[in-house]
Amino acid sequence: MNAVIHGDGMQYVSTRAGTPPLSASQALSAGLAADGGLFVPAPFPSLADWPEAGPANAVAGTLLAPFFHGDPLAGALQDILDQALDFPMPLVPEADDSYTLELFHGPTCAFKDVGARFLAGAMDAMQSPPRTVLVATSGDTGGAVAAAFDGHRDRVVILFPAAGVSAIQKHQLTCWSDNVLSLAVDGDFDDCQRLVKQAFVDPPLRRRHRLTSANSISIGRLLPQMSYYAAAALSLHQQGIERAGFIIPTGNLGNALAALWARRLGLPIGDIVLATNDNRVIPEYLDTGVWSPRKPTSTLANAMDVGNPSNMERLRWLYDDDVAALRHGLAARAVDDAEIEREIRTAQQDSGRIWCPHSATAAAVLRGLRSAGNRAPWVVVATAHPAKFPDIVEPLIEGPVPIPGQLARLMDRPSRYRNMAPVLADLEQALATFSEHLALN
Numbered sequence: 001m002n003a004v005i006h007g008d009g010m011q012y013v014s015t016r017a018g019t020p021p022l023s024a025s026q027a028l029s030a031g032l033a034a035d036g037g038l039f040v041p042a043p044f045p046s047l048a049d050w051p052e053a054g055p056a057n058a059v060a061g062t063l064l065a066p067f068f069h070g071d072p073l074a075g076a077l078q079d080i081l082d083q084a085l086d087f088p089m090p091l092v093p094e095a096d097d098s099y100t101l102e103l104f105h106g107p108t109c110a111f112k113d114v115g116a117r118f119l120a121g122a123m124d125a126m127q128s129p130p131r132t133v134l135v136a137t138s139g140d141t142g143g144a145v146a147a148a149f150d151g152h153r154d155r156v157v158i159l160f161p162a163a164g165v166s167a168i169q170k171h172q173l174t175c176w177s178d179n180v181l182s183l184a185v186d187g188d189f190d191d192c193q194r195l196v197k198q199a200f201v202d203p204p205l206r207r208r209h210r211l212t213s214a215n216s217i218s219i220g221r222l223l224p225q226m227s228y229y230a231a232a233a234l235s236l237h238q239q240g241i242e243r244a245g246f247i248i249p250t251g252n253l254g255n256a257l258a259a260l261w262a263r264r265l266g267l268p269i270g271d272i273v274l275a276t277n278d279n280r281v282i283p284e285y286l287d288t289g290v291w292s293p294r295k296p297t298s299t300l301a302n303a304m305d306v307g308n309p310s311n312m313e314r315l316r317w318l319y320d321d322d323v324a325a326l327r328h329g330l331a332a333r334a335v336d337d338a339e340i341e342r343e344i345r346t347a348q349q350d351s352g353r354i355w356c357p358h359s360a361t362a363a364a365v366l367r368g369l370r371s372a373g374n375r376a377p378w379v380v381v382a383t384a385h386p387a388k389f390p391d392i393v394e395p396l397i398e399g400p401v402p403i404p405g406q407l408a409r410l411m412d413r414p415s416r417y418r419n420m421a422p423v424l425a426d427l428e429q430a431l432a433t434f435s436e437h438l439a440l441n
């Protein structure tokens with residue numbers, strides 16, 4: 001692993017090794033490293049002892065402490081975690097000796113609430129002048145970040161692909177207070193992500209708006225996501241399952257990377273299987289060792305429509321770009337739309353379980369493992385509530401999906417957004433107008 005001179009506290013370096021090391025809160029504020037790389041902790045910590053099994057917020061305090069060692073945020077860490085992780089994340093036993101880790105009970109019914117709420121709490125605790133959180137979203141990130149920052153002092157600017165999100169997702173991206181600006185980009189998710197990256201490597205623009213990131217590249221989102229893997233693995237360990245394996249719906253690789261980081265920390269996590277949709281760059285990389293990012297294709301699991309997962313850089317860094325080492329304990333499988341549909345239909349008929357299209361990719365991978373004779377106690381990670389995707393799910397199960405209360409309340413709020421072309425000049429213009437508008441109010 002990359003060696004750095006180690007000071008008192010945990011330091012964060014860029015995956016591209018072109019920037020001086022920063023502290024946790026500096027890395028969290030900066031979002032992306034100045035050389036375009038992603039922040040990684042160096043040296044990567046390891047836990048001397050496991051935390052006691054318990055709820056995710058309690059487990060996370062011990063888990064995250066080394067990552068904030070020596071940082072101004074260290075003292076506030078437990079409070080931030082208690083407030084951010086204030087909803088249940090149940091591990092539900094299923095009939096076939098598998099488990100479902102339900103990560104969809106937060107304010108916007110997707111796992112991204114965890115990272116977004118931690119990030120918002122951490123930024124509140126930093127008490128710096130208002131920043132602008134710039135987010136590219138393929139569906140759920142923007143809503144979760146907007147919900148987490150709604151009415152806070154910091155500002156949020158969301159870029160989403162105008163034609164790439166469902167009606168409900170779009171509402172969740174556009175129903176917020178004045179400190180949130182929602183931009184419908186005439187392009188796909190990778191265009192949105194490229195614009196955000198371009199804005200970050202434009203120092204004057206970055207400075208003018210105090211830009212910061214909340215994408216899954218932000219360590220403020222990645223780090224807290226380790227907590228539910230740790231809580232689940234420790235709870236299962238207590239029940240006699242030595243090392244639980246996880247099957248994780250994967251797009252930009254933020255959620256799964258947290259599982260890999262938790263395992264690297266030393267937690268009792270076994271094999272990890274990445275379930276992708278028909279965007280197959282990660283399974284292909286594991287098969288061939290050749291990394292060939294490309295334009296994404298649209299699928300039913302649209303929050304995973306990613307052709308160039310940015311966290312790949314962190315994954316390769318973690319394994320020193322050694323694919324053979326990477327394959328040890330890590331697999332990936334692509335699930336196409338037909339299989340997603342089949343899984344949603346079959347699961348509902350067999351057990352009454354209703355999957356969202358993303359979670360269905362993981363469930364389909366488990367079904368494949370079971371039919372190949374694998375009897376291991378897998379944990380299927382359910383990343384969103386099916387009620388967010390009624391257009392896809394309801395025709396398949398031939399019935400309604402019950403809507404959770406928090407989702408129903410969001411739908412009652414008015415929606416507003418602006419359209420924009422996928423060019424940096426338009427983003428600059430939108431940012432300028434937004435900050436003038438906020439200054440006047």
Ligand SMILES: *Cc1c(COP(=O)(O)O)cnc(C)c1O
Nearest residue numbers: 140251252253254255358383384
């Ligand atoms: C974002 C998202 C994913 C993919 O997570 P990554 O961290 O991008 O791999 C999967 N499912 C849902 C519902 C999501 O919103």
